Amino acid sequence: MDPFGSSAPSSGASSGPSADAMMEQIKTQLAQAYAKEFLETVGSKCFTKCITKPGTSISGSESSCISRCIDRYIEATGIISRSLFSSPH
Protein backbone atom coordinates (compact mmCIF):
# COMPACT_ATOMS: atom_id res chain seq x y z
CA MET A 1 0.00 0.00 0.00
CA ASP A 2 2.81 2.37 0.84
CA PRO A 3 4.34 3.26 -2.53
CA PHE A 4 7.62 4.34 -0.99
CA GLY A 5 8.02 1.27 1.16
CA SER A 6 10.06 1.27 4.29
CA SER A 7 12.30 -1.62 3.49
CA ALA A 8 16.03 -1.22 3.71
CA PRO A 9 17.85 -1.42 0.37
CA SER A 10 18.00 -5.13 -0.37
CA SER A 11 21.34 -5.97 -1.91
CA GLY A 12 20.76 -6.90 -5.51
CA ALA A 13 17.55 -8.81 -4.85
CA SER A 14 15.07 -7.89 -7.57
CA SER A 15 12.05 -8.54 -5.41
CA GLY A 16 9.48 -5.86 -4.69
CA PRO A 17 8.00 -3.36 -7.12
CA SER A 18 10.27 -2.29 -9.95
CA ALA A 19 11.23 1.33 -10.37
CA ASP A 20 9.10 1.50 -13.50
CA ALA A 21 6.01 0.26 -11.71
CA MET A 22 6.63 2.70 -8.92
CA MET A 23 7.01 5.61 -11.31
CA GLU A 24 3.80 4.66 -13.08
CA GLN A 25 1.95 4.54 -9.81
CA ILE A 26 3.32 7.90 -8.72
CA LYS A 27 2.37 9.44 -12.05
CA THR A 28 -1.19 8.19 -11.76
CA GLN A 29 -1.55 9.39 -8.20
CA LEU A 30 -0.13 12.80 -9.07
CA ALA A 31 -2.46 13.15 -12.04
CA GLN A 32 -5.39 12.33 -9.78
CA ALA A 33 -4.24 14.86 -7.20
CA TYR A 34 -3.81 17.59 -9.83
CA ALA A 35 -7.24 16.89 -11.30
CA LYS A 36 -8.90 16.88 -7.91
CA GLU A 37 -7.39 20.19 -6.95
CA PHE A 38 -8.29 21.77 -10.26
CA LEU A 39 -11.88 20.57 -10.08
CA GLU A 40 -12.26 21.86 -6.55
CA THR A 41 -10.90 25.26 -7.49
CA VAL A 42 -13.06 25.58 -10.60
CA GLY A 43 -16.06 24.47 -8.56
CA SER A 44 -15.53 27.09 -5.91
CA LYS A 45 -14.75 29.91 -8.39
CA CYS A 46 -17.71 29.18 -10.63
CA PHE A 47 -20.11 28.64 -7.78
CA THR A 48 -19.23 32.10 -6.48
CA LYS A 49 -19.64 33.65 -9.93
CA CYS A 50 -22.70 31.84 -11.23
CA ILE A 51 -24.84 30.68 -8.32
CA THR A 52 -25.38 34.01 -6.65
CA LYS A 53 -28.73 33.08 -5.15
CA PRO A 54 -29.15 29.31 -4.88
CA GLY A 55 -32.68 28.35 -5.91
CA THR A 56 -34.50 25.03 -5.88
CA SER A 57 -32.56 23.91 -8.96
CA ILE A 58 -29.82 25.20 -11.26
CA SER A 59 -31.48 27.47 -13.82
CA GLY A 60 -30.69 27.52 -17.52
CA SER A 61 -28.81 30.79 -17.26
CA GLU A 62 -26.85 29.52 -14.28
CA SER A 63 -25.84 26.39 -16.10
CA SER A 64 -24.68 28.32 -19.16
CA CYS A 65 -22.77 30.65 -16.85
CA ILE A 66 -21.11 27.59 -15.32
CA SER A 67 -20.00 26.19 -18.64
CA ARG A 68 -18.62 29.57 -19.75
CA CYS A 69 -16.92 29.93 -16.39
CA ILE A 70 -15.22 26.54 -16.72
CA ASP A 71 -13.96 27.41 -20.22
CA ARG A 72 -12.69 30.80 -19.06
CA TYR A 73 -10.97 29.34 -16.02
CA ILE A 74 -9.11 26.88 -18.20
CA GLU A 75 -8.22 29.70 -20.58
CA ALA A 76 -7.05 31.86 -17.66
CA THR A 77 -4.78 29.04 -16.49
CA GLY A 78 -3.21 28.99 -19.95
CA ILE A 79 -2.76 32.76 -20.01
CA ILE A 80 -1.12 32.71 -16.60
CA SER A 81 1.33 29.94 -17.43
CA ARG A 82 2.26 31.56 -20.73
CA SER A 83 2.81 34.90 -19.03
CA LEU A 84 5.16 33.24 -16.55
CA PHE A 85 7.17 31.12 -18.92
CA SER A 86 7.35 33.07 -22.14
CA SER A 87 7.66 36.56 -20.75
CA PRO A 88 10.18 38.82 -22.50
CA HIS A 89 10.65 40.08 -19.01
Added chain:
Amino acid sequence: MENNAELQRFLEQEKQKAMVSEMVGKLTSVCWDKCITGTPGSKFSSSESTCLTNCAQRYMDMSMMIMKRFQSMQ
Protein backbone atom coordinates in the same frame (compact mmCIF):
# COMPACT_ATOMS: atom_id res chain seq x y z
CA MET B 1 21.44 0.80 -8.29
CA GLU B 2 20.85 2.24 -11.70
CA ASN B 3 17.10 2.03 -11.19
CA ASN B 4 17.50 3.98 -8.03
CA ALA B 5 19.25 6.84 -9.83
CA GLU B 6 16.51 6.82 -12.42
CA LEU B 7 13.90 6.97 -9.69
CA GLN B 8 15.67 9.86 -8.01
CA ARG B 9 15.75 11.78 -11.27
CA PHE B 10 12.07 11.07 -11.84
CA LEU B 11 11.12 12.25 -8.36
CA GLU B 12 13.18 15.40 -8.77
CA GLN B 13 11.42 16.12 -12.05
CA GLU B 14 7.98 15.53 -10.58
CA LYS B 15 8.83 17.77 -7.65
CA GLN B 16 9.67 20.56 -10.08
CA LYS B 17 6.44 19.97 -11.98
CA ALA B 18 4.45 20.04 -8.76
CA MET B 19 6.02 23.36 -7.78
CA VAL B 20 5.22 24.89 -11.15
CA SER B 21 1.71 23.55 -11.09
CA GLU B 22 1.13 24.90 -7.59
CA MET B 23 2.42 28.31 -8.63
CA VAL B 24 0.24 28.45 -11.74
CA GLY B 25 -2.79 27.29 -9.78
CA LYS B 26 -2.28 29.85 -7.06
CA LEU B 27 -1.70 32.73 -9.47
CA THR B 28 -4.69 31.77 -11.57
CA SER B 29 -6.87 31.80 -8.48
CA VAL B 30 -5.59 35.16 -7.22
CA CYS B 31 -5.65 36.84 -10.63
CA TRP B 32 -9.05 35.44 -11.52
CA ASP B 33 -10.48 37.13 -8.44
CA LYS B 34 -8.73 40.39 -9.29
CA CYS B 35 -9.34 40.56 -13.02
CA ILE B 36 -12.60 38.78 -13.75
CA THR B 37 -15.05 40.97 -11.95
CA GLY B 38 -18.25 40.36 -13.95
CA THR B 39 -19.91 37.11 -14.91
CA PRO B 40 -17.69 35.12 -17.26
CA GLY B 41 -18.51 35.77 -20.93
CA SER B 42 -18.00 33.55 -23.94
CA LYS B 43 -14.65 35.23 -24.54
CA PHE B 44 -12.22 37.23 -22.43
CA SER B 45 -12.17 40.93 -23.21
CA SER B 46 -8.76 42.25 -24.09
CA SER B 47 -8.63 44.15 -20.82
CA GLU B 48 -9.35 40.96 -18.91
CA SER B 49 -6.60 39.00 -20.60
CA THR B 50 -4.12 41.88 -20.26
CA CYS B 51 -5.04 42.09 -16.60
CA LEU B 52 -4.36 38.36 -16.14
CA THR B 53 -0.96 38.61 -17.82
CA ASN B 54 0.07 41.69 -15.84
CA CYS B 55 -1.28 40.22 -12.64
CA ALA B 56 0.86 37.10 -12.93
CA GLN B 57 4.01 39.04 -13.81
CA ARG B 58 3.53 41.62 -11.06
CA TYR B 59 2.92 38.87 -8.54
CA MET B 60 6.30 37.41 -9.47
CA ASP B 61 7.93 40.85 -9.18
CA MET B 62 6.39 41.26 -5.79
CA SER B 63 7.59 37.85 -4.62
CA MET B 64 11.10 38.92 -5.64
CA MET B 65 10.78 42.16 -3.67
CA ILE B 66 9.59 40.29 -0.61
CA MET B 67 12.46 37.85 -0.86
CA LYS B 68 15.03 40.62 -1.18
CA ARG B 69 13.47 42.50 1.69
CA PHE B 70 13.74 39.49 3.93
CA GLN B 71 17.27 38.74 2.82
CA SER B 72 18.34 42.25 3.73
CA MET B 73 16.91 41.81 7.21
CA GLN B 74 19.24 38.97 8.08
